[in-house]
Amino acid sequence: MSRVVVKVGSSSLTTDDGHLDHAAIGPLVDALVEARGRGDEVVLVSSGAIAAGLGPLGLGARPRDLATQQAAASVGQGALLEFYARSFAEYGLRVGQVLLTIDDVTRRSHYRNAHQTFAKLLELGIVPVVNENDTVATSEIRFGDNDRLAALVAHLVHADRLVLLSDVDALYTGHPSLPDSVRIERVGGEDDLVEVDVTRVGSAVGTGGMVTKIEAARIATAAGVPVLLTNAAQAHEALADEPVGTRFEPTGKRRPARLLWLAHASETKGSLVLDDGAVRAITQGKASLLAAGVSGVEGTFSAGDPVDLVGLGGTVVARGLVNFDATELPAMVGRSSRDLAAALGPEYEREVVHRDDLVVL
Ligand SMILES: Nc1ncnc2c1ncn2[C@@H]1O[C@H](COP(=O)(O)OP(=O)(O)O)[C@@H](O)[C@H]1O
């Protein structure tokens, strides 16, 4: 038995006129049901909420403004879930909707909660259907693409593998429409990606093209999870582990999901400038960051937010989840923990960034 996270993109689920493509989703559901029949546990990360909301709202193309995207997602997500629920019910299976925001994998308490939710759903034999919580997520906190969300979910649920289903059958050396692009069967590490061009845009309804799939594959493989990329039409073969698509081999070992996110987070909320001793302590000594080693604070952030840890020369050396608000830190910088506890109270004795909430880059 293995646990597999399957991510399917908007382009594989919706028609050009902004409705659900029932003919395409049926075979996907069949493949997932077959996998369940073999004893596998499956988690489905499904895009398509925004794309599926376009038709019902009378919108021709994907809207540019966030509010309309959120409205489309609100309408489309309902339709998507209804269709999945009905399709799986034909096989006697139930689905459970899980809508996530970035906080759910970065904040420790949320992460634990999300982990427990997935564990219980799987224990109960339910098929979790996951998407970003598009209707409430604002532009700063959006995952922005479901490929990376799927990689983080794969880690969160301790998946044995991640399958990315798109509208293209594999990764190619260049855009698949170009005549000299060659299909790639296996990616063993970064070296195999040096010559690969993924800069050309993808489908009209998808968001990230191949760039975000490569990034997702990096996140998952760095956490020890192998990734298979192929098209949704080959879902059956992909789930049966037949040799289709592109296989990305694991390159690293597991680490906590919030650290994975931090390492690959695109948006930090500010930065802390560290003196040379603090840089050494963090990069070589595996220490926590104390106020004594901080010499400057930039940005507007709250306790729990991701921040860059920057050396005096301006190089970002690490990222961490900060334990204090930006407004609290200026009074603390350069002071010893004991001094801070005596002057400001025992709660100020804490590390500014705990070692467990920090990744060296
Ligand atoms: N090197 C490449 N290999 C394969 N596909 C590529 C490459 N570069 C760009 N693409 C494009 O990426 C698209 C898939 O991304 P996207 O449209 O976002 O799909 P999804 O909706 O499944 O997330 C493909 O249809 C293809 O046009």
Ligand SMILES: N[C@@H](CCC(=O)OP(=O)(O)O)C(=O)O
């Ligand atoms: N959460 C969004 C999808 C975002 C996304 O990554 O889309 P895609 O590139 O098609 O996988 C939605 O459901 O419309």
